[in-house]
Amino acid sequence: MNDAVRQRLFDVRQAFTDPVVFWLSIVVTSLLAIAPVVILALSRAGKVDTVRRHELMLRWRSWMILVPMMALPVLAGAAYFIVGVGILSLLCYREYARATGLFRERIASLLVVAGIGAITFTVIDNWYNFFVALPSLTIILIVTACILSDRPQGYIQRVGLAVLGYMLFGVCLGHLGYFANSPGYRPIVFLLLMATELNDIFGYITGKLFGRRKLAPQTSPNKTIGGAIGAATLTLILVATLGHYVFRGTPLDQPVHLIALGLIVGVLGQMGDLLLSSVKRDVGIKDMGSLLPGHGGLLDRFDSLVLVAPAAFHYIGYFDQVESYPWPRIFTGSG
């Protein structure tokens, strides 16, 4: 392990070397600080009733815990961030498995957990080829292991649920961790996390202001077309503007390319949200869990990242080659 690798993985002193990270941290901290004041002011002015104020305050309190838990690993170093994403993947998969009933299938569930572990390993190791090979290899394991129990009744359901869970929470979410293998990953990850989470909040606000026609009432009765367009537009502006600073000097720093990145975050973020709503509707539950008061389960909050992470990863990689930085492989490499 050479010094550059060690620095990228563990060096906390690098946290704020990038000015974008520094300024975004200040902005986010101040937003969290003034949020309760704004909520109280709106309540005083009679714009929100007591029930909604209570709900907003509950959400704000959850954010006070969530934001540091998301930001600190990114700031601390690549190793912490990658392990953090691995834990997030496992927790998200757990909620999915408990909601769909897949957790009763011991072998399939165990293989998905092992697959998520393997993904996390390849990401830390920076072994891109194995990272790309793992989805198909893990699927081979799942479909064959499920044959061995000799219960063809419900085979497709077992295997289908396991593969979907592994692809969404192991592979797709795993891409978020892989960003940390590029040298200046902190601003990129910060931008994506912040834009994806703000996308939800933009949708909430613009939906309240302009939302009339329902977007997909069967799937998610509260989503409106106005909210969706409003959120996508605001997210697009945010990503394109901040992206200009994050990707300065790279081929991605072109208005057209940045707008496309903004569209990816804005549209796929909302699609991830609707994806989870569809799962919940299909199963017939309201929330995935009770971990985050005001939000529901962990997945209710991180659903929008699931699709954004791989799409943004490969889009940025197309211009910037995130996946092939000349770092040595840490555990399996010779260097």
Add this chain to the structure above:
Amino acid sequence: MHDWKLQPARDLGLPLSERLRSTHRESGTGELLAQLAWWGAARSYLKLAHRVDVIGQANLPKVPPFVLIANHSSHLDALVLATALPGRLRGCVFPIVAGDTFFETPAVSLFAATMLNALPLWRKRAGRHEMADLRERLTGGSCVFILFPEGTRSRDGAMGRFKPGLGMLVAGTNVPVVPCHLEGAFSAMPPGSNWPRAGQRVRARIGTPQTYGDELESRQGWERIAADAERRVRTLSPDAPVSTTDQ
């Protein structure tokens, strides 16, 4: 064609403290791994320190559900019974334990729920509702219950009377009740002692299963079941007069 059946966890959405104490609790992959580790350790300990000897394992039904009952005189009893069951049943074995002992403080309930996979029964308020919940769990799913019908550990090692609660679980169902007699656990770890005494041998004798499908769901029926189960456990005791009825 086989339709998809998506059935969420029965304890979905419960806050952690309630989830641990819920009789609807279902454990996932993480808990299963913890249980495998715990029961593996318990099995090795019992084999090494108490030379546990299980007789009549062939009497155990091959598939759940069934109820394994025994005389109760030691904290080791549930460990001996659980480790006597084959490993493939791990994850569907639920010791029914006293809520007032194992589910009062958060740390102990976390241990009882995750490691032992125990379900609580509050002795003071075990009403029809609680028993109905457990009965539904037993008949509806693939569950093995480990139950001590005396309701408490014997203070002198002698077996006490069986309570009718067992009958409430199985009356009118086809769930087999498997009697088991435990010997030596009282000397190894009597009530009041904090640590087991290594070297004391423990022996478990498993008898033939019995179902109570024709028995009435009434006080008399439950008491008849309890009396019959008690007799079946007693006949397994080495001190019992040789019985010819069960063979």
